[in-house]
Each structure stands twice: as structure tokens, then as C-alpha cells.
Amino acid sequence: MAGDGVIRVGVAGAAGRMGLSVCAAVEAADGLVLAGQADPALGATLEQILGDVDVVVDFTRPDTAQANAEACLAAGVHVVIGTSGFDQDAVAAAAAASKDGARAFFAPNFAIGAVLMMRFAAEASQHMKKAEIIELHHDQKLDAPSGTAARTASMMAGDVPIHSVRLPGLVAHQEVILGGLGETLTIRHDSLSRESFMPGVVLAVRRVADQSEPFVVGLEHVLFPSA
Template identity: 60%
Template structure:
């Protein structure tokens, strides 16, 4: 049984993660971390107090950019594997997480997007960019998303040839959407992915929770878990 700690458990993504983990037979939510939940059973206001009460196998973090780095450092230092879906980490912070994961007993997996379709979109866009000379990325998210461009858009651009421009849209009514438009001689190619609810991310989160223990050091993106060749 995989014992899971969910950081940001009262948030929209956190609640979805709690539900997804609870439905799996080989894992359970051992503790929830969120100041909103303080006083509820197996809930703690911060990660340090949660780990002081017991050591889970994996921490899943869907908090905010101001909290995720400290949570990752705390968990890795305690020997807890981490799965991070919160975006906004700096390159320097990722490098420090990598150093801790490579030098200690716990591993880390950071993914900007856990939707399997979004990972496929990124892979297709990377391949298409080798054959079409120009591309631009349009990412659209709900108006409460704190970072722009999104982590998914930045990851997509990093995988592609050239330097595609990124355009960010923040509007109420959206969840998470991205188009990659590529142009060639008298033709265009559009690759689009739409997450219609936060449940679209849950199969990937569950997959990452199962996989992180077997992937030494730091894994960036869900692609290595899905394809095993990146």
C-alpha cells in the first residue's frame, strides 16, 4: 500500500487528487496538508507538522509557487518521494531539487501537465517542429491561474525545434487548453489539447505516484513514465 500525503488538499486540484488516490486499491491518502483543513482527521496545516506525525511514501504537491519549493525540500529531506504538479519553480529551484533527489534516498517527479493527452500533444508538437519551419503556442487557462506562460507551454516550447512564441489567455470558464500551430509552405498544422475538467489529470497523477519510487533522481515530465525512452 502506497501511503500518500496530499499537499494543497483543500484546493481544486488537491481535492481531485484526494478522490483519485482514494479510489485506487494500492494507495491511500495517509495525510492531507492545508491550513484550511486544520482540525480535521489526518489533516495538518503544513508539511513539517504532517511529517512529524508520520512519514508517508509519496507527497503529491498541488499548492502554489510560494509553497511548492519548501515542501519539496522538506519532503526529500525526510526521505519522502515527491510528485509535483505545481508550476512556477525557477531553474535554480529545480536544480536544487535535482541535487537532493540524486544525493538522497527519495526521488522527485515534476510534471507541468498530468493529462495523458497533453503529454501526447507535446510529443507530437516536438516531432512536427522538426519538419515545419515556424510555430506558435497559444495556451488558455482559467483566470485564477497564477503563472503565465503555463508550465505546459514552456515545456512544449523546450521540446520543440526553434523558439516558438507563446501567447497566454486567462478567462473565466476555461480549465486548461493549448494549441500548437505550425506553418510550412502553403500549409498549417494545428495540434490542440483540451482538459474539460480536473479529472483529466488524475490518471497521470496516479501513474506518477506509482512510478516515482522506481525512477532514481529527478524525472521531468510524464513522458519518461509513459514512453520510457526520453
């Protein structure tokens, strides 16, 4: 962190749809400064901005997110990861080995409502007989099932099947349908624009340096510290 208390933020994948939203959110947030933008489309690599930033936000691709996170941690830079589908064990090991105490944070979903949906679904699964998840995303999303759906299922009791839909016109949507004797319960969250993820991203950027563990997964640990 800069000596004046300002957090200097770099964005990996800055020219992508999520990256552009993150850049705008950082510029609008008090106490944050957009200090670096890395993206092949901008002609700037991650290595070129690491010396100028305190935290990197990564919204790239599953095949580059792990290497990006490891490079950040090796340079003593905290990293907030929004890309899913990477090797979490490798990033956890890199965070644990960081000599400068750099921290890594990953959230399958940064929308506050999505975190609440997962929490409610986990609680409901303790009382309902069976459940299934339907997750729906835009047709450019590379991983299936989504990180949000996989995380939701891991938090719930029992075996929870996941069904993935990829169609143009969608952003990010998920239904958890639970069934019991003569009744069903549906918990649904819809992200109608990428702006829905930005409050969670900004919150993670502010908190990553103070997290107690080298690698933390899930925005619920920021919203509900006892989670």
C-alpha cells in the same frame, strides 16, 4: 512504502481544487491509501504528515512548492509535484542529496493527452518552418506562460513564441500552430475537467520510487521510458 505493498500518500494543498481531486483519485485507486492531508484551510502542515506517508503529491503554489519538495526529500519521502513555476534546479539538488534515496518527479501537465500533444508537436516541429503556442487557462492560474507551454516549446525545434490567455470559464487548453509553405498544422489539447489529470498523477505516484534519476521532469518519461 508500507510493508503490505500499499503506498501511503499525502497531499499538500489538499483543500484546493486540484488537491481535492487528487484526494478523491488516491482514495479510488487500488494499492494507494490517503494517509495525510496538508493545507492551511485544514489546520495541518506538511511537517505534521511526513512521518505517515511514503509519497507526497504537491498541488500548492509556486512560492511554496520548492520548500515543500525540499522538506519531503530531507525526510526521505518521495514527492510528485504538480505545481509549476518553482526552482527546478534547487529541487534537483535536494533530490540528489537525499540520504534516503527519496525521489522527486515533476510534470508540467499530468493529462495523458497533453503529453501526447507535446510529443507530436516536437516531432512536427522537425518538419514545419515555424510554430507558435497559444495556452489558455482559468483566471486563477498564477504563472504565465504555463509550465505545459514552456515544456512544449523547449521540446520543439526553433524559437517558439508563447501567448497566454487567462479567463474565467476555462480549465486548461493549448494549441500548437505550425506553419509551412502553403499549409498550417494545429495540434490542440483540452482538459475539460480536473479529472483529466488524475490518471497521470496516480501513475506518477506508483512509479516515483523506481525512477532511475533523483529528479525527473515530464510524464513522457513514465509513459515512454526511453524518452
